[in-house]
């Protein structure tokens with residue numbers, strides 16, 4: 284089995300990708316400093332896949348831990364999830380974000396160069412599009428000036444990868460621009476585990492339903508959208524995980540010095556109020572929510588054009604928004 288290093292593999296998307304990698308015939312090697320995840324995720328992952336997993340607790344900015352992994356395993360590729368992702372915090376602590384998100388990519392690329400590892404899949408984000416002028420967004424929709432230091436780290440990392448490919452080191456890169464990952468593994472054993480108050484909608488929804496939060500506030504219902512609330516493109520995390528496996532397999536067939544970027548979304552826009560309604564309907568619950576004022580800096584509406592990933596990688600989502608809401612609630616209940 285080909286070994287794939289997953290940085291940030293104990294996190295939300297990384298842990299689900301570890302499962303899909305094993306299903307796809309790869310062996311994940313997980314590196315995580317547990318700065319935004321918990322070690323017990325590993326045990327839960329092992330219950331799902333029915334075997335022991337290889338895990339290193341360490342910082343991706345530390346060349347020594349990467350060297351150790353490189354000595355102990357022959358790696359066929361890398362998926363780089365490790366990053367900080369809280370948009371609000373990044374505005375207050377920009378250096379923390381630049382240092383970790385950009386620094387870890389640089390250290391990783393030097394490691395790959397030294398070890399002659401060709402393939403890397405990078406976690407980018409639809410945040411690079413800002414509020415686009417035309418919808419849906421394709422991969423050639425111009426990137427806008429980032430709205431936060433976090434968003435800027437994704438733009439800069441994409442640019443670093445493009446420049447590195449241009450330098451003809453033989454590397455092959457896919458940047459996946461995720462839209463809004465939601466849902467959890469259908470077993471309910473792993474899912475999104477926000478530390479502290481969630482900054483994403485769905486963990487806030489499930490925590491409110493569980494009584495951990497008193498009330499959910501919808502930020503604005505007077506936008507130019509079907510029901511006035513913001514529109515996002517929600518993608519089930521298992522579908523997102525599958526996109527990584529497809530991306531890695533595709534890279535193996537490509538020539539050296541290859542770079543490509545793909546949107547990963549459902550291709551549909553759903554409003555925040557539709558998400559709440561779907562959650563209530565599929566789980567037979569009533570959610571305590573109120574409409575609040577608009578939140579400064581929120582993108583009003585965005586959803587993906589997914590033709591490119593459909594056609595080139597042969598990927599399309601298998602789960603609906605209702606599946607995501609059912610699996611998210613299932614996961615919350617297991618907590």
Ligand SMILES: NC(=O)c1ccc[n+]([C@@H]2O[C@H](COP(=O)([O-])OP(=O)(O)OC[C@H]3O[C@@H](n4cnc5c(N)ncnc54)[C@H](O)[C@@H]3O)[C@@H](O)[C@H]2O)c1
Nearest residue numbers: 291294295296315316317318319320342343365366406408
């Ligand atoms: N979840 C989203 O909404 C979303 C959307 C677009 C892009 N992304 C990107 O996808 C990636 C994964 O996101 P996620 O939602 O799984 O986040 P997450 O916080 O759950 O997972 C990231 C993991 O990386 C680890 N980590 C952070 N810095 C590290 C370092 N220097 N060394 C080792 N481990 C480190 C954390 O402990 C965590 O387990 C991130 O790069 C994020 O920016 C996420």
